Amino acid sequence: MGIYDVITGNDAVAWGARLSRVEVIAAYPITPQTTIVEKLAEWVDKGEINARYIAVESEHSAMSAAMGASAAGARAFTATSSQGFLYMFEMISWAAGARTPIVMAVVNRALGPPWNIWSEHTDALMARDTGWIQFWASNNQEALDSIIQAYRVAEDKRVILPAMVMLGGFVLSHTAMPVKIHDQNKVDQYLPPYNPPHYVLNPKLSEPFAYGNILFPWDYVKVRLSIQKAMENSIDVIKRAAREFEEIFGIWHGDLIKEAYTDNAEMLIFALGAVAEQAEATAESLRKNGYKVGVVKVRITRPFPKQEIAKLANKVSHIIVIDRDISFGWDGILAGEIKATLHEYKVDTPVTTKIMGIGGDDILPSHIEKAVKEIYSK
Amino acid sequence: MSGNTNNHLILPISKPTKGAGGKTGSWRVFRPVIIEKKCIKCMMCWMYCPEAAIEVHSRSEVPKINYDYCKGCLVCKEVCPVNAIVSERESE
Numbered sequence: 001m002g003i004y005d006v007i008t009g010n011d012a013v014a015w016g017a018r019l020s021r022v023e024v025i026a027a028y029p030i031t032p033q034t035t036i037v038e039k040l041a042e043w044v045d046k047g048e049i050n051a052r053y054i055a056v057e058s059e060h061s062a063m064s065a066a067m068g069a070s071a072a073g074a075r076a077f078t079a080t081s082s083q084g085f086l087y088m089f090e091m092i093s094w095a096a097g098a099r100t101p102i103v104m105a106v107v108n109r110a111l112g113p114p115w116n117i118w119s120e121h122t123d124a125l126m127a128r129d130t131g132w133i134q135f136w137a138s139n140n141q142e143a144l145d146s147i148i149q150a151y152r153v154a155e156d157k158r159v160i161l162p163a164m165v166m167l168g169g170f171v172l173s174h175t176a177m178p179v180k181i182h183d184q185n186k187v188d189q190y191l192p193p194y195n196p197p198h199y200v201l202n203p204k205l206s207e208p209f210a211y212g213n214i215l216f217p218w219d220y221v222k223v224r225l226s227i228q229k230a231m232e233n234s235i236d237v238i239k240r241a242a243r244e245f246e247e248i249f250g251i252w253h254g255d256l257i258k259e260a261y262t263d264n265a266e267m268l269i270f271a272l273g274a275v276a277e278q279a280e281a282t283a284e285s286l287r288k289n290g291y292k293v294g295v296v297k298v299r300i301t302r303p304f305p306k307q308e309i310a311k312l313a314n315k316v317s318h319i320i321v322i323d324r325d326i327s328f329g330w331d332g333i334l335a336g337e338i339k340a341t342l343h344e345y346k347v348d349t350p351v352t353t354k355i356m357g358i359g360g361d362d363i364l365p366s367h368i369e370k371a372v373k374e375i376y377s378k
Numbered sequence: 379m380s381g382n383t384n385n386h387l388i389l390p391i392s393k394p395t396k397g398a399g400g401k402t403g404s405w406r407v408f409r410p411v412i413i414e415k416k417c418i419k420c421m422m423c424w425m426y427c428p429e430a431a432i433e434v435h436s437r438s439e440v441p442k443i444n445y446d447y448c449k450g451c452l453v454c455k456e457v458c459p460v461n462a463i464v465s466e467r468e469s470e
Contacts, residue, residue, distance in 0.1 A: 099389065160387055198387050213392045222388050229386035 002182040009172035012140040012179050013079065013105045013165070014039035016147025018049050019187040020103070023074040026054040026065035028084060032117070034107045034173055036079040059084040063091035063102075070100035070162075071201040071211065075151065075194045078102065081169065082109035082123045089127070095162045096131025096227060098211060099198055101154035102162040103147060104132075108273070108324075109169035110359040118360020119169040121272055121325040125301070125333045131227045133163035133234055134301040138277040140179045142253045143167045145245065148182075148191055152241045157197040158233040168274040168324075170360065182249055190248050231303045238300060256305035258297040259312070261287055265294030267372065268312060270338055271322040272298055275356075275363055279322060282368040293372055304337055310345030313338075318375050319349050322368070324357040397447055402429070406450030408465040414440045416462035423454035423463060 007015070013036045017025070025044070027037035044053040052069075056062045062078045069076040080088060085106055095102055110120035128134065135150055137143035143165065150163040167173055200206050215223065235256065242255035252258075260280045262268065269279045276297035283293045296312060298305065313319055323332025330336055335353035342349060354371045357363040392398060412423070417440045424432045424441050431448040434441045443454075455463040 099387065158386065198389060199391060207393070209391050209393045211392075212390050215390050219390075223390050226386050226388035233386050 002180050002186070004178055004180050006176050007140065007179050008035070008174055008176050009137070009140045009143050009167045010035040010107070010174065011039055012144040013147055013167065014043075015179070015181050016144040016165075017077045017103075017105075018043060019144075019182060019184060020077075020148050020151045020191055021075065021188075021193070022049075022051055022077040024052050024054065024066065024069035024076045026056055026062045026069065026076065026078050028057070028059045028062050028080070029055055032081040032084045032109060034079060034081060036105055036107070040077075059088035060091055063088045063095055063104075066102045066104075067091065067095050067098055067100045070095075070102050071098060071199070073194070073196050073200045073202055073205065075155075076100070076102045077104070079105040079107070081107040082111055082117075085123045085127070086111065092127055092132065093130045094212075097223070099160045100162060101151070101160055101194070103150045103154060104162065104164045105143075105147065106164050106166045107169050107173045108166050116359045117169070119171050119274075119324065119357065120359055121166070121168075121323070122333070124164060124166045125325050127164070128302050128333075131161060131231070132302065133159070133161055133231075133238075135163060135165045136273040136276075136297075136299055136301065137165060137167045137172065138253075138258075138273050138297055138299075140167075140172055140175075140177045141251065143172060144179055144181070145249070145251060145253060148187060149238075149241050149245055151194075152191050153234060153237050155194050156234075156237045156241075159230050159237050160198055161227065161230050161234065166273060171274045180251075186248055190245065235303050235305075238303075254297060254299045256300045256303075257308050257312075258299055260295045260297070262294035262296065262312060264292060265316055266292040267294070267318045267320065267375065268316050269293060269295045269320045269322060269368070269372070270298055270309070270334060271295070272301070272324070272334060275322055275324050278363055278365070279368055282365040285365065286369060286372060291372055291376065298334060301334070301337070304341065306341045306344065309338060309341050310347050313342055313349045314345075314347045316349060319351045320371055320375065321351060321353050322363070322371075323353060323355050324363070326355055326358065401446050402449050403444075403446045406445075406448060406468055408450045408452055409445065409468055410443060410448065410450065410452055410454050410463050410465055412440060412443065413462045413464060416460055417441070418460055418462070420459060422457045422459060426453050426457045428453060
């Protein structure tokens with residue numbers, strides 16, 4: 001049956017990792033780390049989970065250790081945030097190329113300078129070209145559940161890519177809300193042990209070999225194209241993972257996207273994570289006042305749900321994209337991706353970017369209402 | 379490079395084989411030569427050779443340099459404690 005508890009997003013992620021029976025946790029334990037790894041360390045120390053905990057000297061090493069563990073056949077987990085994420089960046093790219101299906105929680109926090117610890121999405125969006133699958137959790141339940149789903153997708157033999165699960169800094173990470181902690185038996189049924197289909201870099205199990213040696217361009221292209229192919233395969237895998245999750249646990253977070261109030265909508269708001277949750281609540285009240293507004297939570301940014309977004313965009317007369325991030329000299333990052341998608345699918349619905357909540361600035365319902373009403377009044 | 383039938387999983391895996399990168403002896407500018415009379419069979423050259431291009435079959439024999447793979451870095455000459463290794467410029 002599972003139990004309900006009131007926990008923070010950080011604890012929800014830790015529970016997701018625990019229920020996924022992670023075998024190796026590698027983490028740098030100091031700022032900008034969160035209590036995700038503290039909770040896991042506590043459980044390892046008490047012997048409540050059977051995992052090896054490696055406290056490393058940097059995030060770069062955390063990802064390196066996670067890669068080593070995954071390459072040796074273990075289910076590996078790590079977590080980081082903002083500056084630590086950037087310090088890890090070289091190894092983030094390597095983990096995808098090494099085809100190590102690690103799951104990492106990324107607590108989205110603003111980058112410096114100026115020094116800032118609050119919520120912003122720019123950190124993880126910088127990594128959209130690395131070959132990682134990207135999940136965005138919009139509430140603490142989804143944070144827990146997305147960790148489990150992320151392992152299911154990452155370890156699928158048609159995919160074999162790492163996945164990151166994002167949760168908004170403080171808005172989710174340090175905010176407590178009711179979360180259902182599932183039965184271990186049910187999670188075991190949903191997520192079988194990791195069984196590497198490609199290689200096991202482990203002297204006890206395999207002949208010696210090296211991974212990732214230099215390749216000439218004509219062979220390098222084949223390896224990199226195979227990552228693109230795996231990303232394409234992951235679309236169906238994510239959809240199936242979400243459907244089966246609903247069948248077993250009775251919870252639907254959406255698959256690549258989640259729609260709310262999209263029936264007969266004239267306008268759609270697109271957003272990521274907790275921002276989308278806020279937009280959903282605002283749309284509910286806007287609907288009561290006669291504004292036909294729907295919300296699309298973009299749950300996955302890689303692979304990007306192009307087909308799903310184009311189909312929805314084609315039915316409405318205006319789109320607002322709320323970006324808690326910015327690509328300097330370009331646009332909101334999500335808005336840019338959506339505009340490119342609409343061009344590819346020949347959809348000419350106008351798109352308005354609203355960059356809000358930079359550096360943890362509050363995104364209030366009134367801000368979202370104002371954005372909607374501005375367009376209605378034109 | 380090895381892969382399976384699924385083109386979504388093409389892997390850059392290399393297995394240890396002799397001279398996987400080709401015969402690197404052609405890179406050599408200077409050739410190390412062991413003066414057999416002077417050699418004390420201490421194995422320092424064998425231990426330090428970064429390419430494992432020095433072969434030792436028994437402790438009673440003078441080591442042999444495999445010129446198919448020796449790149450001519452001359453580390454062996456540097457570490458030899460009795461100056462039993464000299465270098466000669468390769469001819470064209």
